[in-house]
Amino acid sequence: MDSLLDHLRSRLLREGVMSVADYMGEALTHPWAGYYMRGDPFGAPGPGGGDFITAPEISQMFGELIGIWCADTWMRLGRPSPCLLVELGPGRGTLMADALRATRQVPGFHDAMQIHLVEISPALRERQREALGAHRVTWLDNVGQLPEEPLLLIANEFFDALPVRQFEQTGEGWAERVVVLDSDAQGDEGRLAFALAGPHPANRALVPASLRDAPQGSLVEVCPAALNIAAFLGHRLARQPGAALVIDYGPAYPTTGPTLQALRRHRRHEVLDAPGSADLTAHVDFHSLAQSAVAAGCAAQGPVEQGAFLEALGIELRAAQLAESAPGAAAALAAARRRLTDPEQMGSLFKVLALTPPGFGPPAGFEAAKSDGKRPLPSGRQAR
Ligand code: SAH
Numbered sequence: 001m002d003s004l005l006d007h008l009r010s011r012l013l014r015e016g017v018m019s020v021a022d023y024m025g026e027a028l029t030h031p032w033a034g035y036y037m038r039g040d041p042f043g044a045p046g047p048g049g050g051d052f053i054t055a056p057e058i059s060q061m062f063g064e065l066i067g068i069w070c071a072d073t074w075m076r077l078g079r080p081s082p083c084l085l086v087e088l089g090p091g092r093g094t095l096m097a098d099a100l101r102a103t104r105q106v107p108g109f110h111d112a113m114q115i116h117l118v119e120i121s122p123a124l125r126e127r128q129r130e131a132l133g134a135h136r137v138t139w140l141d142n143v144g145q146l147p148e149e150p151l152l153l154i155a156n157e158f159f160d161a162l163p164v165r166q167f168e169q170t171g172e173g174w175a176e177r178v179v180v181l182d183s184d185a186q187g188d189e190g191r192l193a194f195a196l197a198g199p200h201p202a203n204r205a206l207v208p209a210s211l212r213d214a215p216q217g218s219l220v221e222v223c224p225a226a227l228n229i230a231a232f233l234g235h236r237l238a239r240q241p242g243a244a245l246v247i248d249y250g251p252a253y254p255t256t257g258p259t260l261q262a263l264r265r266h267r268r269h270e271v272l273d274a275p276g277s278a279d280l281t282a283h284v285d286f287h288s289l290a291q292s293a294v295a296a297g298c299a300a301q302g303p304v305e306q307g308a309f310l311e312a313l314g315i316e317l318r319a320a321q322l323a324e325s326a327p328g329a330a331a332a333l334a335a336a337r338r339r340l341t342d343p344e345q346m347g348s349l350f351k352v353l354a355l356t357p358p359g360f361g362p363p364a365g366f367e368a369a370k371s372d373g374k375r376p377l378p379s380g381r382q383a384r
Helices: 004-015 020-029 060-076 094-102 122-132 224-239 286-295 306-313 315-325 327-341
Strands: 017-019 083-088 113-118 137-140 151-156 165-170 173-182 191-199 219-222 242-249 261-264 267-269 279-281 299-305 350-356
Touching (some): 004 017, 004 020, 020 165, 020 173, 020 279, 060 094, 060 242, 060 306, 060 327, 083 094, 094 122, 094 151, 113 122, 122 137, 165 191, 286 299, 286 350, 299 306, 306 315, 306 350
Parallel strands (some): 083 113, 113 137
Antiparallel strands (some): 173 191, 242 350, 299 350
């Protein structure tokens, strides 16, 4: 067996079908051939460049402001010590390195923090080790391994990498979209193709309540792993001081339509082509994520748009400070700020959700959150 495609073919010969989530999980995190397991996918377009670029790789200002947010939240929590400083899916470790540098002078903060990184990829763990040099770091495979301590947790573009299941509304109920081996092609070993499993009444309960009666042909994505992690964090934050900050792209409320996409060298790629060679992501359903956490006992704030969040944290001031010490970089800093905050760029599609203990109140960046009558979710325990 020499490729992920061969592995998937033999799995499909045994099992007949696999869910889109199974496919996505294999393509991204298969132990030796998964996309994230093989190397470093980040970087700008161009020769030798990567497949995609994330906010911390665009500008140091992003990680710095998140670091300040962590220190501020820690103080509002009453400076718990020790306190876990956790990042889910830290990529190259850039965000954490910038956050730590920006908070060096906050009295007691570094002494209290115990850095824990949840990272599945050995190659990226190595990059993180290099980025964090002098800091003591513990790596974990999943959130379930986190010690029972107060925690500050950051996840930037982590939840969009978690596998989604897809369901389609047929005339006779919700049916799961699956991946099969299409062996019609003569002499072919079989190519991967999408198919629709039969509708099943149990699927309806998995679809967000607001979409259950969507018209025929509607497609809905559900991310069980994201909901499980949110419920785990909700349960932890109901019993222990802390906060979680989830930054990702997706709508504030569940919507229909497939968002699963493959990206390679900054270009769209067919989802089922050359599995393991392209990044696969899907939009994050912030409302369902918050609901899952709140049902487990914590409070949720937001989501707010990334642009408004970064402006509230003072990105304008930070850009001006940096430009003052490096006048030659002023234009680049202004461009980076625009890229992160402009609604036409990352400012609006990207959103920020905070999970806190019940009764904690809005953390920095969430105070001015507009209420449209539907949001934010009520604080504290809420029936599912
Ligand atoms: N936060 C970083 C990287 C985002 S890419 C940034 O903003 O640049 C997604 C990250 O999550 C990568 O580090 C990837 O290896 C990691 N990852 C993906 N799926 C994972 C899983 N199931 N468990 C742990 N880490 C995972």
